[in-house]
Amino acid sequence: MLKNGLAAALIIVAVGLFLWWQQADETSSTRSGSQGGQRPVAVQTAPVERDSIAGWAVFTGSLTPAAQFDLAARTAGRLEELLIDIGDEVEQGQLIARLDDEEEIQQLEQARAELAVARARKAESEAALDAARRALTRTRELREQRVASQSELEAAETEVRAEQARVQLAESQVHQQEAAVRAAEIRLSYTSLSARWQGDDAVRVVGERYADEGTLLQANDPVLSLVAMNPLRGIVFAAERDYARLRIGQAVELRSDAMPGRVFEGEVARLAPLFREDSRQAQVEIRVPNPDAELKPGMFIRARVRIDSRDDATIIPLDAVISHGGESGVFRVADDGETAEFIPLQLGIRDGGRVEVLEPELSGRVVILGQHLLSDGVPIRPADEDEAPVMELDQ
Numbered sequence: 318m319l320k321n322g323l324a325a326a327l328i329i330v331a332v333g334l335f336l337w338w339q340q341a342d343e344t345s346s347t348r349s350g351s352q353g354g355q356r357p358v359a360v361q362t363a364p365v366e367r368d369s370i371a372g373w374a375v376f377t378g379s380l381t382p383a384a385q386f387d388l389a390a391r392t393a394g395r396l397e398e399l400l401i402d403i404g405d406e407v408e409q410g411q412l413i414a415r416l417d418d419e420e421e422i423q424q425l426e427q428a429r430a431e432l433a434v435a436r437a438r439k440a441e442s443e444a445a446l447d448a449a450r451r452a453l454t455r456t457r458e459l460r461e462q463r464v465a466s467q468s469e470l471e472a473a474e475t476e477v478r479a480e481q482a483r484v485q486l487a488e489s490q491v492h493q494q495e496a497a498v499r500a501a502e503i504r505l506s507y508t509s510l511s512a513r514w515q516g517d518d519a520v521r522v523v524g525e526r527y528a529d530e531g532t533l534l535q536a537n538d539p540v541l542s543l544v545a546m547n548p549l550r551g552i553v554f555a556a557e558r559d560y561a562r563l564r565i566g567q568a569v570e571l572r573s574d575a576m577p578g579r580v581f582e583g584e585v586a587r588l589a590p591l592f593r594e595d596s597r598q599a600q601v602e603i604r605v606p607n608p609d610a611e612l613k614p615g616m617f618i619r620a621r622v623r624i625d626s627r628d629d630a631t632i633i634p635l636d637a638v639i640s641h642g643g644e645s646g647v648f649r650v651a652d653d654g655e656t657a658e659f660i661p662l663q664l665g666i667r668d669g670g671r672v673e674v675l676e677p678e679l680s681g682r683v684v685i686l687g688q689h690l691l692s693d694g695v696p697i698r699p700a701d702e703d704e705a706p707v708m709e710l711d712q
Contacts, residue, residue, distance in 0.1 A: 359700035360657070360687035362650055365679050366632045372625035372666035374562065378553030380573075380605065380616045382546070384516055385524065387539035388413060392421075392507040396532045396540065405523050407512045407543060414540055418508035425501035432494035439487035446480035453477050510540060518545050524614070546610045551583060551603035553620050560599050562624040563588060569603050570621040573612065581605060581612065585622065625666055631674040637683040638664065638672060648684040648691050655698075657684060657691045 390396075394416035401413055456473040459465035514521065525542040528534060551571060555563060569583040587602040603620060605612065637647045646661040665673035684691065687700065 357655070357696040357698035358657075358687055358690050360648075360684045360691070360697045361700050362682040363634050363637065363685045364682050365674075367629055368632050369626065369628045370630050370632055370666050370668050370671060370673050371623050371627075372668060373621045374555070374559040374624045376553035376555060376559075376601065376620045376622070378551055378618055378620065380549045380551055380612055380614050380618055382524070382544040382614045383548050383550045383604075384514070384518070384521075384545040385614075386514065386543060387527070388510055388512060388541045388543055389537050389539045390416065390507075390510065390534040391536060392416070392504060393535050394418070394420075394508060394533075396528055396530055396534055399526075399528075399530050399540070401523055401541070403523050403526050406520050407523060409512065409514065409519055411512050412509060413512055414510040416508040416510070416534065418505055421501065421505040421508055425498065425505050428494065428497040428501040432491065432498050435487065435490040435494040439484065439491050442480065442483040442487040446477070446484050449473070449477040449480040512543060514543070516545065518547070521545050522610075544614060546614075547607045549605040549607045549612055549614060550586070551605050551618055551620060553601050553603065553618075554593075554596065554598035555601050556598055557592065559622075559624065560588070560592075560601075563601060563622060567622055571603070571605060572619045573616050575613075575616055576611070583620070627666055627673060630665070631679055632671050633674055633679070633683050634685050635667065635670050635672045636685045637688070638662070639688050647679075648688045649679070650682040650684070650697070652681075655696055656694050657688075657697050658693050659691075 396414060397417045398415040399413075400415075401407060401411075407413065453470075453473040453476070456465050456470050460467070460470045512521070521543045523541050524544040527539045527541065534540070551569070563585055565585050565588060567585045569585060571581040571583055572579065573581075583603045583605040585601060586604040589600040589602075592599045633647060638645055639647070641648075641659050644661040645664065646659055648657040649660050650656075651658050660677070660679065662674050662679070663676040665675045667673070684697070687697075691697070
């Protein structure tokens with residue numbers, strides 16, 4: 318038992334001596350590192366440049382036709398013939414469709430027949446009026462010769478007035494039947510659907526088809542949709558901050574996911590005077606020329622409008638800007654070229670990966686990679702291309 322207790326005591330003493338020695342060694346190493354100084358931090362830098370820069374407001378939205386309307390039936394009937402279809406071009410005044418017109422033709426023939434009857438009645442009334450007038454003339458002559466009595470003269474005059482009234486009635490009936498003929502002709506014309514619109518564009522395109530041949534249509538039922546493809550209208554929405562810097566006539570750059578790499582030009586055409594309460598945004602209309610019909614209504618678009626620009630500005634990479642000590646700024650390579658110093662900045666226009674420096678004056682090079690490891694006075698060195706910036710200490 319005594320031997321076991323002695324062995325245990327020796328083991329405890331040995332462990333204690335080992336731990337004391339290890340702690341003393343770490344303390345010595347730490348002091349040695351402190352005395353030796355910090356190794357340089359590997360960083361990547363970029364020069365401060367003087368160049369022009371532009372600020373852009375970016376919006377998203379959709380393309381819509383500048384003009385669109387549905388060609389609809391103006392009378393009820395069966396769609397007998399459809400002459401064009403989706404994607405076809407339509408010229409101003411072109412015949413597009415025909416409805417069954419048998420009933421309208423019959424009504425027109427009947428109206429024309431009734432007009433002929435009315436005209437015949439008018440001719441008959443006019444002939445009777447001529448006869449009554451001749452009879453009145455003879456009666457007056459006989460009265461002057463005292464052959465006819467006064468009552469016969471009065472009867473002849475009354476007959477003339479009666480025939481005049483019949484002629485007027487016949488003329489009214491002729492006018493009535495002429496109107497009926499015109500109405501029947503109009504109803505017959507409604508069975509032929511032609512493309513007519515207001516505007517200078519001579520050609521439009523069929524966007525949608527709502528009915529097929531054989532469909533029984535009611536009055537005002539749509540048959541086809543006609544859209545104007547040039548120009549198109551881009552509809553986007555601007556927040557209050559961007560809206561204040563938009564002006565009618567400003568140039569716009571447009572891109573569509575359907576045609577990557579392509580840039581289309583447009584201009585601000587209209588600015589809505591009201592902001593939507595739910596989004597605090599106002600509608601902006603962009604006029605988009607589309608002479609080759611490459612763009613299509615309904616496409617998603619991204620629109621850029623240049624709202625600010627500066628010539629001969631101080632420009633740095635946006636990657637250099639960090640938040641340090643509650644301020645935005647950059648780490649600049651000091652004049653000795655071996656250490657970094659933090660400089661708070663007031664920034665201006667941003668354009669992609671670049672940003673303008675307003676204050677203070679800045680020159681030289683700024684750190685764009687590895688700055689999160691830096692503080693004022695920390696030594697730096699250029700990093701190799703494949704080297705990640707890290708902080709190393711002497712061991």
